[in-house]
Amino acid sequence: MRYQLKPIFCRPWLLNGLSTRLIESHYENIYGGALRRLNAITEKLESLDFTKTPGYVINGLKREEVIALNSTLLHELYFASLGVAPVAKGRNIPRPAGALAEALARDFGSFERWRDEFAAMGNALAGGSGWVLLVYLPRDRRLINQYASEHTPCIAGGIPVLALDMYEHAYHFDFGTNTRAYVDAFIKNIDWKAAEGRHEDAAKVAPPRPLVQGELARPGPRAGMVRRAVEVRPGGGVLRLRLPCRLQDRDHAARGRLRREIHEGWPLGLEGDWRRNQTYRGTIARE
Numbered sequence: 056m057r058y059q060l061k062p063i064f065c066r067p068w069l070l071n072g073l074s075t076r077l078i079e080s081h082y083e084n085i086y087g088g089a090l091r092r093l094n095a096i097t098e099k100l101e102s103l104d105f106t107k108t109p110g111y112v113i114n115g116l117k118r119e120e121v122i123a124l125n126s127t128l129l130h131e132l133y134f135a136s137l138g139v140a141p142v143a144k145g146r147n148i149p150r151p152a153g154a155l156a157e158a159l160a161r162d163f164g165s166f167e168r169w170r171d172e173f174a175a176m177g178n179a180l181a182g183g184s185g186w187v188l189l190v191y192l193p194r195d196r197r198l199i200n201q202y203a204s205e206h207t208p209c210i211a212g213g214i215p216v217l218a219l220d221m222y223e224h225a226y227h228f229d230f231g232t233n234t235r236a237y238v239d240a241f242i243k244n245i246d247w248k249a250a251e252g253r254h255e256d257a258a259k260v261a262p263p264r265p266l267v268q269g270e271l272a273r274p275g276p277r278a279g280m281v282r283r284a285v286e287v288r289p290g291g292g293v294l295r296l297r298l299p300c301r302l303q304d305r306d307h308a309a310r311g312r313l314r315r316e317i318h319e320g321w322p323l324g325l326e327g328d329w330r331r332n333q334t335y336r337g338t339i340a341r342e
């Protein structure tokens with residue numbers, strides 16, 4: 056596979072406080088360099104005989120592949136995060152609208168609180184490096200700000216919506232060591248319209264299917280039993296069940312399901328064989 060250079064998404068000459076030279080150099084040298092490195096690593100991996108290649112060679116190349124690939128993806132998102140967004144009357148910076156505005160208020164308390172956390176995370180990286188990302192988590196259907204140092208530790212299953220590059224190459228030409236001014240300039244140049252579109256797409260992603268231990272899963276039709284007790288009178292100490300299959304005392308998994316679903320944790324004692332579609336009258340006792 057050969058990765059292709061994506062065109063720069065923003066129009067650098069329209070940005071406010073970020074120079075065209077800074078953005079173009081960032082795009083050509085850093086993003087372009089990551090992509091060229093990624094293709095070289097991919098080519099090398101494709102040439103390997105994995106049955107004969109030492110583990111340390113595979114380790115090194117696969118680690119570098121993740122770093123180069125994530126650097127490529129995050130830089131594409133960074134340039135797509137910048138643009139010219141209209142500033143509403145009475146506001147000094149552009150703000151999101153619609154579902155993204157509601158999601159930020161829901162998950163952070165308010166837009167201002169999200170902005171303060173996002174900016175503080177960027178400022179806290181002064182003298183270091185890494186990414187600050189606004190990420191949507193389908194599993195929890197919520198937004199979260201996260202760090203991604205070394206381009207890599209992104210939240211599993213998360214979908215980045217905004218990316219702030221805090222590597223020195225992203226700001227030093229214009230701002231020197233004044234990272235605070237750079238973070239402010241980034242926030243003033245966020246293309247919220249584009250971010251709203253990415254959030255809209257991310258919010259449509261279904262959460263992963265629930266992780267359920269097999270024994271705890273509800274029984275299927277073949278292995279199943281009638282999960283509804285014909286008569287349950289725990290107070291009276293009487294339990295009657297109709298079971299569609301044979302159940303013996305040693306069927307621990309099925310007994311466990313019965314205990315959880317009907318007995319609510321009470322001990323369950325079985326006497327003899329319970330045969331198909333048999334209505335059984337037994338006794339239970341509270342622990």
Ligand SMILES: [Fe+2]
Pocket residue numbers: 081085130220222224225
């Ligand atoms: Fe960068």
